[in-house]
Amino acid sequence: DGGITQSPKYLFRKEGQNVTLSCEQNLNHDAMYWYRQDPGQGLRLIYYSQIVNDFQKGDIAEGYSVSREKKESFPLTVTSAQKNPTAFYLCASKDEPTNEKLFFGSGTQLSVL
Amino acid sequence: GENVEQHPSTLSVQEGDSAVIKCTYSDSASNYFPWYKQELGKRPQLIIDIRSNVGEKKDQRIAVTLNKTAKHFSLHITETQPEDSAVYFCAAMGGGYSTLTFGKGTMLLVSP
Numbered sequence: 001d002g003g004i005t006q007s008p009k010y011l012f013r014k015e016g017q018n019v020t021l022s023c024e025q026n027l028n029h030d031a032m033y034w035y036r037q038d039p040g041q042g043l044r045l046i047y048y049s050q051i052v053n054d055f056q057k058g059d060i061a062e063g064y065s066v067s068r069e070k071k072e073s074f075p076l077t078v079t080s081a082q083k084n085p086t087a088f089y090l091c092a093s094k095d096e097p098t099n100e101k102l103f104f105g106s107g108t109q110l111s112v113l
Numbered sequence: 114g115e116n117v118e119q120h121p122s123t124l125s126v127q128e129g130d131s132a133v134i135k136c137t138y139s140d141s142a143s144n145y146f147p148w149y150k151q152e153l154g155k156r157p158q159l160i161i162d163i164r165s166n167v168g169e170k171k172d173q174r175i176a177v178t179l180n181k182t183a184k185h186f187s188l189h190i191t192e193t194q195p196e197d198s199a200v201y202f203c204a205a206m207g208g209g210y211s212t213l214t215f216g217k218g219t220m221l222l223v224s225p
């Protein structure tokens with residue numbers, strides 16, 4: 001089954017804890033993105049990567065970190081510095097940065113205990 | 114950077130009516146405008162898109178119009194059905210190595 005896989009579907013974070021959200025794609029896409037979705041706020045860009053070993057901050061990068069060591073993987077770490085992490089996190093990809101069509105994973109709901 | 118405003122935030126219609134959702138954008142260099150549909154707890158799915166060299170595009174009951182001069186674009190859904198109920202997002206993207214900027218979404222409720 002080709003596509004973008006996010007795991008876990010649900011994740012709980014304790015105060016002061018770092019958690020990592022997984023995003024894997026088998027579409028051979030170059031560009032990958034992380035969006036945060038809050039009710040009534042739309043989708044806001046956290047980080048993106050246009051090529052392996054390179055990534056850029058989006059609009060709301062504070063309290064988050066990413067890595068892009070492999071083309072197919074773009075994990076997002078929510079650090080303890082992110083004081084309001086409860087949200088639905090969506091990973092997305094497209095086959096090259098200049099291409100337009102963005103494909104989304106099924107999302108991870110992160111909640112704070 | 115780009116800013117996308119979307120209205121209304123909620124829209125309730127009766128089955129069979131038409132629904133219109135409107136978006137405005139700020140960056141005149143933006144040239145790609147997609148619309149996504151997101152059902153509750155699901156991923157956003159691309160339903161239609163339009164490029165700046167086209168004024169209108171249709172796909173069955175869905176159409177999108179673009180006014181570059183006024184910097185606004187709209188989604189039109191005709192003969193709405195209960196399964197059209199979802200949150201709809203508009204977005205805009207400039208040329209080159211750009212990212213999509215999304216509107217805040219419109220929750221569409223179609224009542225039988």
